[in-house]
Amino acid sequence: MTLDIGVLGYxxxxxxxxxxxxxxxxxxxxxxxxxRHVLIGRNETALESAADQLGFSHTATEWADVLSDIDVLYNLGPNHVHVEPSIAALEAGVSVFCEKPLAPTLSAAKRMAEAARESNAIAGIAFNYRYLPAVQYARQRIMSGDLGEIHHVRARYLQDWLVDPDAPWSWRLSEEMAGSGSLGDLGAHSIDLARFLLGDAGQIDRVSGQLRTFVDERPVDTEGEQTRPVTVDDAYSAQVTFASGAMGTFEASRFATGHENDNTIEINGSAGSLRFSLERLNELELLEPGDRGFQTIMITDPDDPYIDHWWPPGHTIGWEHTFVHENYEFLKSVQNNTGYTPSFADGLAVQRVLDAIEESDERGEWIEIG
Amino acid sequence: MTLDIGVLGYxxxxxxxxxxxxxxxxxxxxxxxxxRHVLIGRNETALESAADQLGFSHTATEWADVLSDIDVLYNLGPNHVHVEPSIAALEAGVSVFCEKPLAPTLSAAKRMAEAARESNAIAGIAFNYRYLPAVQYARQRIMSGDLGEIHHVRARYLQDWLVDPDAPWSWRLSEEMAGSGSLGDLGAHSIDLARFLLGDAGQIDRVSGQLRTFVDERPVDTEGEQTRPVTVDDAYSAQVTFASGAMGTFEASRFATGHENDNTIEINGSAGSLRFSLERLNELELLEPGDRGFQTIMITDPDDPYIDHWWPPGHTIGWEHTFVHENYEFLKSVQNNTGYTPSFADGLAVQRVLDAIEESDERGEWIEIG
Amino acid sequence: MTLDIGVLGYxxxxxxxxxxxxxxxxxxxxxxxxxRHVLIGRNETALESAADQLGFSHTATEWADVLSDIDVLYNLGPNHVHVEPSIAALEAGVSVFCEKPLAPTLSAAKRMAEAARESNAIAGIAFNYRYLPAVQYARQRIMSGDLGEIHHVRARYLQDWLVDPDAPWSWRLSEEMAGSGSLGDLGAHSIDLARFLLGDAGQIDRVSGQLRTFVDERPVDTEGEQTRPVTVDDAYSAQVTFASGAMGTFEASRFATGHENDNTIEINGSAGSLRFSLERLNELELLEPGDRGFQTIMITDPDDPYIDHWWPPGHTIGWEHTFVHENYEFLKSVQNNTGYTPSFADGLAVQRVLDAIEESDERGEWIEIG
Amino acid sequence: MTLDIGVLGYxxxxxxxxxxxxxxxxxxxxxxxxxRHVLIGRNETALESAADQLGFSHTATEWADVLSDIDVLYNLGPNHVHVEPSIAALEAGVSVFCEKPLAPTLSAAKRMAEAARESNAIAGIAFNYRYLPAVQYARQRIMSGDLGEIHHVRARYLQDWLVDPDAPWSWRLSEEMAGSGSLGDLGAHSIDLARFLLGDAGQIDRVSGQLRTFVDERPVDTEGEQTRPVTVDDAYSAQVTFASGAMGTFEASRFATGHENDNTIEINGSAGSLRFSLERLNELELLEPGDRGFQTIMITDPDDPYIDHWWPPGHTIGWEHTFVHENYEFLKSVQNNTGYTPSFADGLAVQRVLDAIEESDERGEWIEIG
Known part of the structure; x- marks a missing residue:
């Protein structure tokens, strides 16, 4: 069986x-x-060129036209485009692999999760950082119980590409198109990572959040306009309580000068701790029982998750390899018609937290997550 | 002139x-x-021995008895002992150097600050980390404007000495004696550090906080008791808004496995950033305009604050040197009868933030600081 | 024009x-x-399977049989196989891309370089670490003169896969097949890196070397044998003098417990310094005039070498990307019939240093490189 | 008993x-x-001032005049001054604590060691880095056998205070006064550290060395002279073979831009490894059996060497504390008339290596150490 793939977004x-x-x-x-059957987008010229480079045999400007031709829809468009095509595909029995965050709003995310639940097709959300070997190894260490009871989760995702007030406007800065800013783009990764690493103990019960927009309009080069308003957050922070009793602190920013793609998480348990940073994605810092300090470990051994597919010890992989791993797992789920995680339900669970953080910011109080 | 010093706490x-x-x-x-005139404490035997070792010529078990013999009272007792002796000394015209946090409660802190305001003597609070060369250098860089407008403050103070549930009870775990736990002991340092580094921009307008006690009773070896209740926080986190518009996140814990005395702060400005960690106190990480990455700098050059008093470049100092610097500055203020900072007013300003964090935790909402 | 490629080694x-x-x-x-025309090897079964996985349309067990079918021969076999096929290909006008070190012996390397000189085809040696973005950026900084006159080169390449005395024998441990051990396998990279980074100033005039074999026989699982002798070095060190007057120290080991693939180089100039480590290949540590400490820089910006072909800032690449870059450059040279570096002449220059280090070890004295 | 101390050098x-x-x-x-009985020096004015500040009750300009007044002579003068006063003191039954290297020449060092052997007084050499808690802890780990058989020692001591060609001349740059440059000043520390950490296995059998002077005259501000010649090395490197079969590489420089006082050593054994850097002297990087990576350990626990005398975990000490520890041990040896290490015999053993490195540099060949 060959799976015909349609990809929305180029x-x-x-x-x-x-x-x-x-x-x-x-x-x-x-x-x-x-x-790689069909690449879907709006600008025909750019689309043709991309299809040629990326190896797709066809192009389409209307996703609805191609649902009957494909087994899987990759929904990689701006967040506001996640909703209708994904639902339609699932209703048509086409499996969907959707980029994160699941949707621009909680209500849209609920509709998508509902569609996934009612479909026989597979629906996955592309939280690719679950597929880092170091992250999977970290999860194994936590799940084994060796780190003891988890007390603290400390996650932040820092970038600095908006610190220049003249950096141009894009769809990522529009509430309508993106839902939120650093919160949905970066915070969604942090929250999913915490949920993944802690397993059942990663359920977040209540949150207190703060959002901030430092620069509220930015230049565009479209004719007739000078600037457009920034309607999403440049940075957010949040405090959370996990169902297990652990405390969590979360933060993301696009104004953190000196950080390009610094997605870090630290977890402290009663018997051990670990730290991870995306900018050094082949490494894990791990303190196990009996250790006096954090070990800095290369997660590049043949026994480490996925590494036997790649290179010998110490021969590092890159950011893009997370996509290979997640595509492999997702497509196997499609082929075997077995459940895939992270699912749309996982995407919805993250979205509930994002939504609660926004609500907390607006109301100035803690929000319980139902 | 020789200053006669009385020290409460040995x-x-x-x-x-x-x-x-x-x-x-x-x-x-x-x-x-x-x-070093008189050492003050309650246990006469221990006190004699300590006076001998620490070089004091006299001892006293009642602080009130010696106020007339001394020029300066160092109040280094448990937090609940900060209040009455400090006020009495200031009323008697004796200068006071008081350990942090200023007091166990906001109302007590206000009384102390009032006493300081009305006294001609000098009142200082021993926020010793202001006197780290790297911290003073960092402040200079921020005050110069070279790092631009500050967007983010990220401070945490992590220890792990309570992660063992059998670690013994001490006064630091009693609300009555200490006021709070990680918040007052560690968080007070973080908040003062942010205020010092940012100067006027460091005023905190509103806070949202979370406190947690993971282990609520601990063993004692006193006769007739098995355990005593832990009535303070083991860990706290807080989000804050500075008057300048910057966002801040704060956290401290005594349950952060793998961290012994990890007092770190990072500040991101529109044109640069810096990071400091107490466990590597001779270093500063600094990103200045034109840099592509953080420089790791040894703050051990003769031009660096206080370094010309010590050793050649690269010959590091230790934690204790902060006390030498702050004693030098405080005693010069006493001698010259000039204002000393951090003053009791600074201690009170920090206490307002501590108090607001506790109130926020209780009420589940943001608290404005009046 | 499509280039037909034959690859020896699978x-x-x-x-x-x-x-x-x-x-x-x-x-x-x-x-x-x-x-990907033909994959060449000896074991037909393994070869078929590899050709299928690696996407080659044909296989061959005799390299000589396919020279007329291909435009380029990739010679990736054990070192002792580098010689004859490369020479024959070049004589047949087939371009050759040969793995390092060029040859197991200096005399063989000379023959290969001679063949390259006399051929109209392109001959390249696969010193892939020249094609790391961080390394190319480092070279630019040195060539610009901003780091001043170079005084020190400090290179080491540490692995630990042989520290277990029961690690099995392989061709890499045979002098006949490999020429040397850590010296040719790892040291060749270090020496080429120094030559590349320093440009003309990287010429090595004299060397003093030390080789060591810690374990002199190792198990094999071939029938009828229990062990085979290790006839190459497990580790080497060398001191060198560059023509420019700079000093260099080199070292490699397969017994450096805790190092998996730790290829590092540091260069100190009169006005600046830099450091690189292969295990963190997206980073460069750079101290430029005016800096007080090394900057830790992510070499992942669009302006950095090759990065515009990949991902946005902070989205790291891996070890394998060096091969993409070098294949791109080599194949463009073949297509355009222009010179490629590193050439066989570069491979020979490195081989002269390797040979001199071995001779120095044998004779116990410094060796001038003619 | 109170020990009367005379200190030569202020x-x-x-x-x-x-x-x-x-x-x-x-x-x-x-x-x-x-x-602190008498401070000895030549410049009476400076001497008086120093005695006042450093707490000495007397001064003397002739060391010979005060030998009968003191129990211990601290010989802290330039290297060429180490010889006669130390020998005379030992002959007079006065214990001697001498700075490193022992002497400017091997023959002088032999005379000093001979004097120590024949004296009933205690003779110690001030290799202070033996008294770092992290170094003592490292030695314990190696001596326990847990790191297995040692294969590699890698030591370097990098500074950059001479990289400016206008840095002024000093006695440290005169062969007559200092013996050698980076070799004796910095290399002596590295060699002693290797000997200390490895114990009996640390005996060096043969060496190959390289010395270099990059700037051969430097300005003086003495009247009538513009410059003086630099007659010692700015940098050295060495390869060594230990009696145990381990390989060692050593290097020091005063031209290593970006390094202020970077004294590092790494040791690789068959079952573990460790690394230490003086610029982070409270830390040790340790890989023990079962670890996958180096642990970064704060050597600041009460059980760590000397730490119970100082502060709680994570409250770091500085460079100067090494002197407190070594003075404590040396003076106890004097008081108890027991042997002290490092002794003059240790100083001589190091000097033999220094001398062999110089001889190797001159002769261009390996030198066996008798």
Whole structure:
């Protein structure tokens, strides 16, 4: 069986997933065969060029037109485009792999999760950082109980690409199109990572949040306009209480000068601790019982998650490899018609937290997550 | 003129300050002459032994008895002992150097600050980390404007000495004696550090806080008791808004496995950033305009604050040196009868934030600081 | 024009180069079209399977049989196989891309360089670490003169895969097949890196070396044998003098417990310094005039070498990307029939240093490099 | 019994040792009582001022005049002054604590060691870095056998205070006064550290060395002269073979831009490894059996060497504390008339290595150490 794939979105995420699909045969020979069938977008010229470069045999400007031709829809568009195509695809029995955050609003996310629940097709959300070998190894260490009872989660995702007030406006800065800013784009990753690493103990019960927009309009080069308003947050912070009793602190910013893509998480348990940073994604800092300090470990051994598919110890992988791993797992789920995690339900669970953080910011008080 | 010093407290802080006093003549020859006159405490045997070791000529078990014999009272007792002796000393015209936090409660702190305001004597609070060369250098860089407008403050103070549930009870775990736990002991340092580094921009307008006690009773070896209740926080977190518009996140814990005395702060400005960690106190990480990454700088050059008193470049100082610097500055203020900062007013300002964090935790909402 | 490629070797290096070839169209659209025509090896079964996975249309067990079918021969076999096929290919006008070190002996290397000189085809040696963005950026900084006159080069390449005395024998441990051990395998990289980074100033005039074999026989699982002798070095060190007057120290080991693939180089100039480590290959530590400490820089900006082909700032690449870059450059040279560096002459220059280090070890004295 | 101390030298080392003596009573109450009796130097004005600041009751311009007044002579003068006063003191039954390296020449060092052997007084050499808690802890780990058989020692001591060609001339740059440059000043520390950490296995059998002077004259501000020649090395490197079979590489420089006082050593054993850097002297990086990476450990626990005398965990000490520890141990040896290490014999053993490195540099060949 060859899976026919349609991909909506041909820029950053389109390239990341197309690359993943292209690399599966050489590195994951047991992955399903895939056919990069159709690339979907609005600008025909750019689309043709992208399809050529990314190896798609067809293009389409209307997603609805191609649902009957494909087995899987990759929904990689701006957040506001996640909703209708994903629901329609699932209703048509087409599996959906959707970028994060699930939706721009909680109500849309609920509709998407509902559609996934009612469909026989597979619906996955592309929280790719779950597929870092170091992150999976970290989860194993926590799940084993060796780190003891978890007391603290400390996650932040820092970037600095908006610190220049003349950095241009984009859809990511529009509430209508993106839902939120650093919160949905970066915070969604942090919250999912905490949920993944802690397993059942990662359920968040209540949150207190703060959002901030430092620069409230930015230049555009569209004719007739000088600037457009920034209607999302440049940065957020949050405090949370986990169901297990652990405390969590979360933060993200696009104004953190000196940080390009600094997605870090630290977890302190009663018997051990660990730290991870995306900018050094082949490493994990781990303190196990009996250790006096954090070990700095290269997670590049053949026994480490996914590493036997790649290179010998110490020969590092890059950011893009997370996409290969998640595509492999997602497509196997599609082929075998088995459940995939993170699912739309996971995406919805994250969205509930995002929504509660926004609500907390507006109301100035803690919000319980129902 | 020789200043006669009385020191209340002869354990950890007593030793730290006695050492500082002893080292002044060799390293700060222009410091006032001091006489380690009297050591004050309750246990006569321990007190005699400590006075002998720490170089005090007299001992006293009642602080009130010696106020007339001394020029300066060092109040290094448990937090609940900060109040009455400090006020009495100031009313008697005796200068007071008081450990942090200023008091166990906001109302007590207000009384102390009032006493300081009405006294001609000098009242200082021993926020010793202001006197780290790296911290003073960091403040200079921020005050110069080179880092631009400050957007983010990120401070945490992590320890792990309570993670063992069998770690014994002490006065630091009693609300009555300590006021609060990690919040007052560690958080007070973080908040003062932010205020010091940012100057006027460091005023905190509103806070949202969370306190947590993970282990609520601990063993004692006193006869007739097995355990005593822990009535303070093991950990806290807080989000704040500065008057300048910057966002801040604060956290401290005594349950952060793998961190012994990890007092860190990071500040992101529109044109630069810096990071500091107490466990590497001779270093500062600094990103200045034009830099592509954080510089890791040894703050051990002769031009760096206080370093010309010590050793050549790269010959590091230790934690205790902060006490030498602050004693030098405080005693010069006493000698010259000039204002000292951090003053009791600074201590009160920090206490207002501590109090607001506690109130926020209780009420589950943001608290404005009047 | 499509280049027909024949690849000799289908294990580690075969996979690394096949992957590079497969990725060019998506990430380097202006690269020549290539046809993975034939995979060459001895074990037919393993070869078929590898050809299938790595995307080759044909296989061959005799390299001589296919020279007429290909435009380029990738010679990725054990070192002793580098010699004859490369020479024959060059004589047949087939371009050759040969893994490092150039040859097991200096005399063989001379023959290969001679063949390259006399051929109209392109001959390149696969010193892939020249193609790290951080390394190319480092070279730019040195070549600009901003770091001043270079005084020190400090290079080491540490691994630990042989520290277990029961680690099995392989061809890499045979003098006949490999020429040398850590010296040729790891030291060749260090020496080439120094030559590349320093440019003309990187010429090495004299060396003093030390080689050591810690474990002199190792188990094999071949029938009829229990162990085979280790006839190469487990570790080497060397001191060198550069023509420019700079001093260099070099070292490699397969017994450096705790180091998996730790290829580091530090260069100190009169006006600045830099440091690089392969285990953190997206980073460069750089001290420029005016800096007080090393900046830790992510070399992942669009302006950095090759990065515009990949991902946004902070989205790291991996070890394998060096192969994509070098394949791109090598194949462009083949297509345009222009000179490629590192050439066989570069490979020979490195080999002269390797040989001099061995001779120095044998004779116990410094060796001038003619 | 109170020990009367005479100190020859009142600058950098004079201050470091005077401070150590002054701190003993408070932190090492069981240390012998000492009387800072006489400070010895040539410039009477500077001497008076120094004696006042450093707490000496007398001064002398001729060391010979005071030998009968003292129990211990601290010989902290330039290296060429180490010889005669130390020998005379030992012959007079006065214990001697001499700064490193032992002497400017091997023959002088032999005479000093001979004098020590024949004297009933105690002779110690001030290799202070043996008294770092992290170094002592490291030695314990190696001596326990837990790191297995040692294969590699990698030591370097990098400074940059001479990289400016206009940095002024000093006695440290004169062969007559200092013996050698970076070799004796910095290399002596590295070699002693290797010997200390490895114990019996640390005996060096043969060496190959390289010395270099990058700037061969430097300005003086003495009248009638513009510059003086630099007659010692600015940098050295060495390869060594230990009696145990381990390999060692050593290097020091005063031209290593970006390094202020960077004394590092790494040791790789068959079962573990460790790393230490003087610029982070409270830390040790340790890889023990079972670990996957180096632990970064704060050596500041009460069980760690000397730490119970100082502060709680994580409250770091500084460079100067090494002097307190070594003074404590040396003076106890004097009081109890027991052997002290490092002794003059240790100083001589180091000097043999220094001398062999110089001879190797001159002759261009390996030198066996008799």
């Amino acid at each position: 820029r950053f995420m389109g390239k990341a997933h197309a690359n993943a699909l292209a690399r599966l045969p050489m590195f994951f020979p047991d992955a399903p065969d895939v056919n | 354990r950890f802080m007593g030793k730290a300050h006695a050492n500082a006093l002893a080292r002044l003549p060799m390293f700060f020859p222009d410091a006032p002459d001091v006489n | 294990r580690f290096m075969g996979k690394a180069h096949a992957n590079a070839l497969a990725r060019l169209p998506m990430f380097f659209p202006d690269a020549p079209d290539v046809n | 600058r950098f080392m004079g201050k470091a040792h005077a401070n150590a003596l002054a701190r003993l009573p408070m932190f090492f109450p069981d240390a012998p009582d000492v009387n």
